[in-house]
Amino acid sequence: MSAIQVENLTKTFGDFVAVNGISFEVAKGEFFGLLGPNGAGKTTAIRMLVGLLTSNDGSILIQGLDITKDVISAKMKLSTVPETRNVYTDLSARENIQLAGKFYGLSKNEIAEKSDELLNELGLSDRGDDPVINFSKGMRQRVSIACAVINEPDILILDEPTEGLDVQSRRLLINKMKQMNENGTTVILTTHNIEEANQLCERVCIINKGKIAAIDRPETLTSTFDKTQSIEISFNCSVTQDFFEPVSVYRIENYGDKWRLYTSSPDRTIKHLSKIAEYQGLEIISLRTLGPSLEEAFVSLTEVKK
Amino acid sequence: MKPHINTMIRGVLTVAEKDIRIYYNKPPVIIFGLIFPFFMFLAFYIGRDMDLSTLFPGFISMALFFTASSVGPLITPWEKQQGTYERLLSFPVNINTILLGDILAGATFGFMISIVVIVASVVLLGVVIEQIMVLILSLILGSMCFAALGVLLASPSSQAPSNIMMLSSLVRFPLIFISGIFIPIKELEGTGRILSQISPLTYLVDIFNAGFYGTSVFAISIDVLILSAFTLLFVYVASLFHKKNMLKGL
Ligand SMILES: Nc1ncnc2c1ncn2[C@@H]1O[C@H](COP(=O)(O)OP(=O)(O)OP(=O)(O)O)[C@@H](O)[C@H]1O
Ligand SMILES: [Mg+2]
Numbered sequence: 001m002s003a004i005q006v007e008n009l010t011k012t013f014g015d016f017v018a019v020n021g022i023s024f025e026v027a028k029g030e031f032f033g034l035l036g037p038n039g040a041g042k043t044t045a046i047r048m049l050v051g052l053l054t055s056n057d058g059s060i061l062i063q064g065l066d067i068t069k070d071v072i073s074a075k076m077k078l079s080t081v082p083e084t085r086n087v088y089t090d091l092s093a094r095e096n097i098q099l100a101g102k103f104y105g106l107s108k109n110e111i112a113e114k115s116d117e118l119l120n121e122l123g124l125s126d127r128g129d130d131p132v133i134n135f136s137k138g139m140r141q142r143v144s145i146a147c148a149v150i151n152e153p154d155i156l157i158l159d160e161p162t163e164g165l166d167v168q169s170r171r172l173l174i175n176k177m178k179q180m181n182e183n184g185t186t187v188i189l190t191t192h193n194i195e196e197a198n199q200l201c202e203r204v205c206i207i208n209k210g211k212i213a214a215i216d217r218p219e220t221l222t223s224t225f226d227k228t229q230s231i232e233i234s235f236n237c238s239v240t241q242d243f244f245e246p247v248s249v250y251r252i253e254n255y256g257d258k259w260r261l262y263t264s265s266p267d268r269t270i271k272h273l274s275k276i277a278e279y280q281g282l283e284i285i286s287l288r289t290l291g292p293s294l295e296e297a298f299v300s301l302t303e304v305k306k
Numbered sequence: 307m308k309p310h311i312n313t314m315i316r317g318v319l320t321v322a323e324k325d326i327r328i329y330y331n332k333p334p335v336i337i338f339g340l341i342f343p344f345f346m347f348l349a350f351y352i353g354r355d356m357d358l359s360t361l362f363p364g365f366i367s368m369a370l371f372f373t374a375s376s377v378g379p380l381i382t383p384w385e386k387q388q389g390t391y392e393r394l395l396s397f398p399v400n401i402n403t404i405l406l407g408d409i410l411a412g413a414t415f416g417f418m419i420s421i422v423v424i425v426a427s428v429v430l431l432g433v434v435i436e437q438i439m440v441l442i443l444s445l446i447l448g449s450m451c452f453a454a455l456g457v458l459l460a461s462p463s464s465q466a467p468s469n470i471m472m473l474s475s476l477v478r479f480p481l482i483f484i485s486g487i488f489i490p491i492k493e494l495e496g497t498g499r500i501l502s503q504i505s506p507l508t509y510l511v512d513i514f515n516a517g518f519y520g521t522s523v524f525a526i527s528i529d530v531l532i533l534s535a536f537t538l539l540f541v542y543v544a545s546l547f548h549k550k551n552m553l554k555g556l
Binding site for chain 1: 388
């Protein structure tokens with residue numbers, strides 16, 4: 001039995017179709033990514049998955065259970081870290097986690113034990129009894145995920161959990177997701193960070209304008225939808241775009257002190273570049289070739305047609 | 307929908323516990339629930355040639371009315387503004403669980419404060435209680451009824467908390483003038499009398515009179531029935547509106 005089975009799910013707001021007949025299945029224990037540009041309908045889809053919004057059409061089965069028939073049973077198995085993820089700022093981190101534990105009906109001992117464990121794992125053990133109002137965004141988000149996992153859910157759904165976090169908070173969060181997944185939890189992750197999805201997800205679903213644009217393993221999507229190769233180069237002093245005039249490439253982009261050249265033949269381009277550099281007395285500081293990327297695949301799949 | 311009685315009860319208690327911890331000491335609750343009724347009473351009592359004992363049941367009713375209904379309007383708008391509402395909804399609860407929890411929190415607040423005021427009045431002012439069981443019953447009924455009204459007042463919950471507090475004052479204010487608090491019901495005539503009969507607060511004042519002095523205009527059973535009916539009505543309408551507005555303003 002799959003963890004989640006979505007069939008022809010549709011949601012309209014007035015005349016606007018936010019989610020347009022999407023179908024997908026998430027296997028038990030899978031790490032599944034939900035990607036899409038702003039306004040694609042990800043949050044709307046998730047709100048239907050967790051029983052917050054009722055769909056106009058289609059069906060959702062959570063471990064075989066129709067969400068509209070028994071939302072409470074479904075919610076016992078499925079935890080969410082919503083996009084609006086604030087925790088209670090008047091309470092301490094520990095009190096927030098304990099509150100969640102009570103909702104899930106854990107015993108006093110279980111709650112005490114689990115909240116200590118979670119605070120520790122998420123790097124909050126010395127701030128556990130401070131009110132959340134004094135916490136940074138990253139710390140609040142760690143409290144938020146702790147609230148969602150205290151009951152060790154079968155399914156964990158996270159809506160952009162790593163948005164706007166520093167490296168440390170992100171790592172702690174990602175490790176927690178990974179660990180949950182290794183212990184058998186099905187994870188559904190929404191993110192705008194394509195690299196993160198690429199590294200974590202076994203499969204990703206790309207949603208665009210309420211429809212599924214593609215759904216597959218990241219590597220498969222990458223090789224199917226992106227054939228580009230590029231070279232990234234930087235020199236010891238700054239150069240202008242004119243510098244690359246003689247090199248035959250089909251797109252040039254500038255990132256900080258680096259230039260990215262999209263080419264069909266990396267070999268020829270690199271040889272050419274090194275000759276020009278030598279001729280002009282420039283030193284090459286860094287040089288690397290980049291293959292097709294999930295990001296490029298994503299862009300081409302969700303491109304706004306001009 | 308399968309019955310989840312245990313989950314539901316647990317949910318109601320947990321919601322109430324959260325409300326009690328977070329909202330009892332919020333400024334709007336302190337101001338509208340405690341300070342306000344006290345000064346209202348002083349304003350009407352001082353300078354009038356009236357016996358305190360005549361006004362006492364009315365005063366307790368007013369205190370209970372304001373206190374019990376002060377928590378409810380704040381909670382949902384506040385949680386939507388803070389972004390905690392969607393998280394709350396993601397727990398194994400439904401909208402009715404949340405509403406009942408909020409009502410319980412409001413009612414507990416009203417009940418506790420009234421008990422404190424009554425005990426203080428008995429000890430300090432020598433107020434006598436004629437029928438203690440009737441008094442306790444009326445405290446429970448009144449707390450539930452007006453806590454439910456408070457939660458109902460939070461229905462347009464996508465609004466900012468300050469707007470909701472203003473709206474709820476607008477609704478609550480007129481009630482204290484038509485419910486026989488400052489002028490006993492039996493002295494009311496004509497329109498005043500008719501108006502007083504559509505206000506739930508009238509029946510609370512009446513049953514308090516029965517509790518304290520053993521005298522009331524209506525039969526106790528009528529008071530109980532009408533207060534219960536208002537409570538059910540408030541809960542039902544609140545549930546309808548809150549369901550409709552659940553995701554507005556998230
Ligand atoms: N309650 C609502 N009423 C009307 N329109 C809505 C409502 N909720 C969402 N929408 C619209 O539906 C579309 C999809 O929104 P949704 O929040 O699902 O996007 P998203 O993929 O989560 O975007 P983001 O990446 O910005 O979070 C948007 O155009 C949004 O304006
Ligand atoms: Mg979203």
